[in-house]
Amino acid sequence: MKKTFVLTSTLIGSLLAGHAASAASYTVQKGDTLWGIARQSGTTVAALKQENGLSSDLIFPGQVLRVNEQDEPNQTPSNTYTVEPGDTLSGIARKLGTTVDALLKLNPSIANPDFIRAGQTLQVAGGQGSSNTYNVKPTAAAVNGQYIVQKGDTLSGIAKKFQTSVDRLLALNPQITNPNNIRIGQAIKVAGGVADVQEAKQQISAANSADAESSASLADRIIDIAEKYLGARYLYGASPSRTDVFDCSSFTMRVFSEAGISLPRTSIAQAQAGRTVSFSQLQKGDLVFFDTDSNGTINHVGIYAGNGQMINATVSLGVTYSSLTSSYWKTRYVKAVRVIN
Structure with missing residues (x-):
């Protein structure tokens, strides 16, 4: 039988610290986000960053964070997030350990996921009460080697409950494609022999092959989308909502958003997305970047289309095909990234 206790934020902070103190420490687990830690600890991301001298939201497993309690004893974590300059919806989803689809469902007012503005308030959680009421759950139990995900569970937390690792859980559950995205009520296999793990690995291998096919298909779709804009004029600073004119990055942003x-x-920001790949490993759909001013700064991007060609928005020709092996582009090439997984 579940028992319910109403705890103040002060008492929670004391329990976390293990003694009556104004601050507690928390060791970052695999899959944690700064926002999730702030929410669990009854504080804010800004307060955590200030307390720990963090200049970004990047944290790593094993890192020890100092967690201060809020001044107001009954303050509860916010279910909203205020968009900051430079934020994207996918970036916010990664930061909060959720998905773009989940955020869109919570925020039906967002007509285009590529357009959010600084200062905009997003709903990032729903269906939760406003009081600090916590359910004390019974010890984790598996039925027939399976565990049913409860509210507040994380994969790393489940691994800890059953004295196993996240990697082993992923091997036993190849249907989990994102370890940061599990849902309440989901059945997760937490026990199994060597044969089970080997079978799971075979399933993962098959899934990876299917993913490779899916990625190739997506790359073809991206090139098809890009080709329909061939001949469109160039306009520096063109709005990504326009399809009659583009600059280099509004073109790539538009094409990928349609995919x-x-x-x-x-x-410059797109060059930080995805995974860096070498020139010799280029695949259709990769983003390729250039420094056309030779000043050490990326200022041009195109989409690799295979066979040494890219589709890009150029000043002189608008949206066109260009050869990466030409003397102009070859000497100005900087890097490539892959955003198709």
Whole structure:
């Protein structure tokens, strides 16, 4: 039988610290986000960053964070997030350990996931009460080697409950494609022999092959989308909502958004997305970046289309095909990233 206790934030902070003190420490677990830690601890991301001298939201497993309690004893974590300059919906989803689809469902007012503005308030959680009421759950139990995900569970937390690792849980559950995204009521296999793990690994291998096919298909779709804008004129600073004119990064942003992938607005920001790949490993759909001013700063981006060609928005020709092996582009090439997983 579950028992319910109403705890003040002060008492929670004391329990976390293990003694009566004004601050507690928390060791970051795999899958944690700064926002999630702030929410669990009854504080804010800004307060955590200030308390720990963090300049970004990047944290890593094993890192020890100092967690201060809020001044107001009955303050509860916020279910909203205020958009900051440079934020994207996909970036916010990663930061909060959720998905773009989940955020869109919570915020039906967002007509275009590629357009959010600084200062905008987003709903990031729903269906929760306003009081600090916590359910004391019984010890984790598995039925037939399976565990049913409860409210507040994380994969790393479940691994800890059953004295196993996240990697082993992923091997036993190849249907989990994102370890930061599990849902309440989901059945997760937490026990199994060597044969089970081997079978799971075979399933993962098959899934990876399917993913490779899916990625190739998505890359073809991206090129098809890009080609329909061939001949469109160039306009520096063009709005990503326009399809008659583009600059280099509004073009790539538009093409990928139509394929369901959200990119930042500028070429410099896009160069930080995805995974860096070498020139020799280029695949169709990769983003390729250049320094056309030779000043050490990326200022141009195109989409690799295979066979040494890219589709890009150029000043002189608008949206066109260009050869990466030409003397102009070859000498100005900087890097490539892959955002198709």
